[in-house]
Amino acid sequence: MINQTSLYIMVLPFLLLGGCTQGHKPLYTWGQYQPSLYAYYQKDTSTVQEQIVALKETLERSQAENRPVPPGFHAHLGLLHATLGAGDLARQEFITEKTLFPESEQYMDFLLSSKERKH
Numbered sequence: 001m002i003n004q005t006s007l008y009i010m011v012l013p014f015l016l017l018g019g020c021t022q023g024h025k026p027l028y029t030w031g032q033y034q035p036s037l038y039a040y041y042q043k044d045t046s047t048v049q050e051q052i053v054a055l056k057e058t059l060e061r062s063q064a065e066n067r068p069v070p071p072g073f074h075a076h077l078g079l080l081h082a083t084l085g086a087g088d089l090a091r092q093e094f095i096t097e098k099t100l101f102p103e104s105e106q107y108m109d110f111l112l113s114s115k116e117r118k119h
Contacts, residue, residue, distance in 0.1 A: 028070040031058025037076060052080050071101045075108065 032054035039046045046054075055077050062069050078093030091112060098108035 025067075027067070029058060029062030029065060029067045030070060031055075031061055033058060033070060033073050033076070036080075040076070040080070048080050048083050052077065052084075055080070068100070071104065072097070074100065075104065075111070078111070 032051075036051045036055055039051055040048075055073070059069060059073075059077075074093045074097035078090040078097065081087075081093060082090035094108045094111050098105050
């Protein structure tokens with residue numbers, strides 16, 4: 001038979017660990033970013049315009065929650081704009097990505113220079 005002290009010793013770690021997970025809030029607002037990436041690379045049934053709308057909704061929600069979007073979000077949004085021929089919007093998104101995530105600077109500069117060469 002298990003005595004009461006042994007029972008407390010067995011249950012206590014689970015109670016302590018359970019308390020650690022409460023209130024965890026993700027660092028980024030992911031929203032429709034991952035499904036949009038998947039749709040883009042799979043040439044899914046959603047159009048580029050629909051993907052842009054979904055990402056803009058995610059961006060609005062992240063701003064309302066005062067949480068950032070993940071790295072690559074603005075770069076992907078920029079690529080979607082570039083696909084539609086909206087060079088100015090693409091450029092703006094690439095610059096935003098570079099500002100928010102300085103580690104992406106080389107790639108964003110490459111994309112920016114690629115877009116400028118095409119004009």
